[in-house]
Amino acid sequence: MKKLIIGACLLSASVAGFAGEGEVKDRSGAYGMINWTNADFDVARNLGDQDTFGTNIGWMFNKNWAIEGHYAYFDDLDKTGSRDEPLTGRFDLESYGVDFLYNDTDWLGSTTTSPFLKFGLGRYNVDAGGGASPYLIPSQLEENEYIKLGVGIQHFASKHAFVRAGVDFLDGDTDFGDDKLLYVGFGYFFGSTEYDSPAVVKEPVKAPKDSDGDGVIDANDRCPGTPAGARVDSYGCPLDSDGDGVYDYQDACPNTPAGAKVDEKGCRVKLEEKVVIDMRLNFDTNKAAIKPGMVAEISKVAEFMRQYPDVNAEIQGHTDSVGAASYNKSLSQRRADSVVNYLVSNFGIAASRLSGIGYGEANPIADNSTAEGRAMNRRAEAHLETVVEK
Numbered sequence: 001m002k003k004l005i006i007g008a009c010l011l012s013a014s015v016a017g018f019a020g021e022g023e024v025k026d027r028s029g030a031y032g033m034i035n036w037t038n039a040d041f042d043v044a045r046n047l048g049d050q051d052t053f054g055t056n057i058g059w060m061f062n063k064n065w066a067i068e069g070h071y072a073y074f075d076d077l078d079k080t081g082s083r084d085e086p087l088t089g090r091f092d093l094e095s096y097g098v099d100f101l102y103n104d105t106d107w108l109g110s111t112t113t114s115p116f117l118k119f120g121l122g123r124y125n126v127d128a129g130g131g132a133s134p135y136l137i138p139s140q141l142e143e144n145e146y147i148k149l150g151v152g153i154q155h156f157a158s159k160h161a162f163v164r165a166g167v168d169f170l171d172g173d174t175d176f177g178d179d180k181l182l183y184v185g186f187g188y189f190f191g192s193t194e195y196d197s198p199a200v201v202k203e204p205v206k207a208p209k210d211s212d213g214d215g216v217i218d219a220n221d222r223c224p225g226t227p228a229g230a231r232v233d234s235y236g237c238p239l240d241s242d243g244d245g246v247y248d249y250q251d252a253c254p255n256t257p258a259g260a261k262v263d264e265k266g267c268r269v270k271l272e273e274k275v276v277i278d279m280r281l282n283f284d285t286n287k288a289a290i291k292p293g294m295v296a297e298i299s300k301v302a303e304f305m306r307q308y309p310d311v312n313a314e315i316q317g318h319t320d321s322v323g324a325a326s327y328n329k330s331l332s333q334r335r336a337d338s339v340v341n342y343l344v345s346n347f348g349i350a351a352s353r354l355s356g357i358g359y360g361e362a363n364p365i366a367d368n369s370t371a372e373g374r375a376m377n378r379r380a381e382a383h384l385e386t387v388v389e390k
Helices: 002-013 292-307 325-347 371-377
Strands: 024-040 050-060 065-077 090-103 113-129 144-156 161-172 178-189 192-195 275-278 311-317 354-358 380-386
Touching: 024 065, 024 161, 050 178, 090 144, 113 161, 275 292, 292 311, 292 325, 292 380, 311 325, 325 354, 325 380
Parallel strands: 311 354
Antiparallel strands: 024 050, 024 178, 024 192, 050 065, 065 090, 090 113, 113 144, 144 161, 161 178, 275 380, 311 380
16 A cells, blocks of 8 residues: 555656647557556455556557556455454455546646546456365355446656556446455556647747938947938948048038048048159169159159149159250150159059159259269159149
8 A cells, every 4th residue: 555655646746747849639559557556345355455566558549548458466365254254265366357548638638647537347367375275265256257447647757658546446247346446557658649839939020120210220230320311331331432531421522533632521622832742763873764662752642643633743853963964954854754654654643634844954952063962863853733723
């Protein structure tokens, strides 16, 4: 009886132990079960209560219906005697049969825990051993058939393991056949289980937020707070179509030439005075070729002319005083032309904005009587001023 109580406690503890893969839609297949049974025999049998071990093997047709065979063996039954017979001898009793079960999976609203009803047919076989006298086997222990009605509850603690507890009422074909069996069983289901897909609760989809209304959601907006109506790129930043550093919505002078210097409104800044850029291009004696070391100096002129598209440049060539003045005049012109051609070919400055003039030895900036002074005079300069429109 203690085993029965312990088993019932395990059953109650396992009821909340299985979280399935969704609601069970159906089951089918074989299973086996062992159980502990307490037999409360009909008082007319003159037998005491007995605990024993039993087995069940069955088949589930679906989640509701099953068929199973059962077997139990009661060892050393105590015959309590009667007024005419002493308490002597040993009696063993085996019980076997077949049962039909109906699991009501709707009543409790659970396909893992369900009450069941049982109907079955079985038979007792009596074994009198241990030297018992034949007269001690009265008619109430003779072999006889019985029908069974039972109720109980069954719980699947996992996909395969289940527990069962119930009571069976046996009605035999003699006047002494009203027995009651209390039991707890532990089983394993070998078949397959079909699940309903669990309902997926979808949260309402919230529209992505675009706080500044520029068409780019906040999560992707690198420039939040763009003014209403401003055109933006895919990152939510205002466009600067002419690349002058002033956004289109702030640009009062769109389509400014690339590189042009502009004010805060995006309009070109005009040069108000003449600018002279000494490129420090010191040519070799009697040479007009551009040397690699001169390129950085020439680029200063190119960058300035990009910043001020309205400015034209006069490239002036100069020489030292060595040689004839007429030759020096021609040499200085070649030097000026070399710089002009380099600006056009390598920096993309329009030829219409450039002019080259050779001044020969007329405008020295250093003493021609020294080697250092003559080197400084072999030079080219850029004189830049804004073109005045007429």
